[in-house]
Amino acid sequence: MTDTGQPTRPSAIAGYGDWPAYVQQHARYHAATAAAQELADALGVPGALPSPDVTVHWEETHDGVTTSQLGWQLGFGPRSTGWLIRPAGASGPVPGILALHCHGGNKFGGADRLVELPESHPSAENARAGHYDGRALATDLARAGFAVLAHDTFGWGSRRFDLSVPPRRTAAALEARQAQWRQDGVVPSGADVYNAAAGFHEETLARTAGLLGTSLAGMVAHDDLAALEILAALPDVDQERLGCIGFSGGGGRSLALAVLSHRIKSYVVTCMMTTFQALLPAFLDAHSWLLQTPGLWRLGDWPELTARAGASRLLVQYALADQLFPEDGMRNAHRILESLHSPESYTGSFWPGGHIFTAGMQREAIDFLSASLGANDLNTLPPFSYQGPCS
Structure with missing residues (x-):
């Protein structure tokens, strides 16, 4: 609960709380040619760090x-x-x-x-x-x-988002899917539940990415x-x-x-x-x-x-x-x-x-x-x- 007594709103990007700061700090990938750079800019590809360990x-x-x-x-x-x-x-x-x-x-x-x-x-x-x-x-x-x-x-x-507590829009859509599963007598696996949630969550990811310029x-x-x-x-x-x-x-x-x-x-x-x-x-x-x-x-x-x-x-x-x-x-x-x-x-x-x-x-x-x-x-x-x- 928040100080005002309202329920805490779950993160829409759980597992990726550091994503916005990364994009802000590495705002532009530098391609080798002007033609490639235009695509990089259109997609909003962030600049890459040196090769990781x-x-x-x-x-x-x-x-x-x-x-x-x-x-x-x-x-x-x-x-x-x-x-x-x-x-x-x-x-x-x-x-x-x-x-x-x-x-x-x-x-x-x-x-x-x-x-x-x-x-x-x-x-x-x-x-x-x-x-x-x-x-x-x-x-x-x-x-x-x-x-x-x-x-x-x-x-x-391994790079998936944490949807164990889905954000509200995703949660509402997932609840409807689970109700349909129950009505149909389907017992979904954990992967099935995650994939359903991730399908709905992709809209949120696209909005977030657009806000960040990517x-x-x-x-x-x-x-x-x-x-x-x-x-x-x-x-x-x-x-x-x-x-x-x-x-x-x-x-x-x-x-x-x-x-x-x-x-x-x-x-x-x-x-x-x-x-x-x-x-x-x-x-x-x-x-x-x-x-x-x-x-x-x-x-x-x-x-x-x-x-x-x-x-x-x-x-x-x-x-x-x-x-x-x-x-x-x-x-x-x-x-x-x-x-x-x-x-x-x-x-x-x-x-x-x-x-x-x-x-x-x-x-x-x-x-x-x-x-x-x-x-x-x-x-x-x-x-x-x-x-x-x-x-």
Whole structure:
């Protein structure tokens, strides 16, 4: 209770009480080019601190790869967890990949959905089954000859907000969801409850970020840039052969990172490419704040942002029955990309099916990154169930 006898209002950013001060003190990320700087300013990416100290929590070698759980503390919020997966026994510097997890409506977990772990939380297993065709993308990339870092980004997994006492708007919406669960006879898991709360809370995060002069996408990019610096600093990683890959919201992160950092030489965007016009009016509510940063369209259409990247190779994978994008928006984006890039620098592939990163799409993406960045022979990979792209 307050001195006036009113109930104490819970924090809307619990676990991140130091976030506003950090943004105020590190107000601007400095990109290498004017074109990249415009995107950084539009997203409100805060300036990054020097690479943080990284702690290795555990390490094990199994089935051809060595997996290490890492941790580091950025300048605000909870500690970050990441997993470094690399080919066991590799000699000499190998190319590096930042594997960027999707949104997926699952903020309880983060990058653990991309990694084969001794023990996986059910939320990670469900995300992998529902969005990645049951495969652990980061581990498969390591088996193909890459050093792969998969990290929890701002708002996900180890970097999630504390919603144990949700702020009032979130609490009211969550109460309605829980009432529906009770009526339906559903007993939600702790992850289910958190993810429901986090879905409602994202509106509060977007408002808070806007007040601070940043955005959800800008804060996520901040964490991604820090992770990229950690990857680049590893002694067995070739700094001149770095790439990134992401599905859905991770695909948006991949595009943004390729623009913001000159380190990225090749990248993959899967199921996250359309024109902004195609989202109007029916598809606006199909997407999170990761895509819909206020004012972003002023810089150009979504596919046009790729022209701001210094990366030399880009693969975009489209799913023709994607529930989040109309087909005409994807095909128009493809035409724009073909007009902006040479056939040697841009590859677009259309796949049957919905909003899923299928095993066949993953194999194509790994092949593409291997050819672009010079990884090892892909014959080291286990068999994939493969259905090729369509026209």
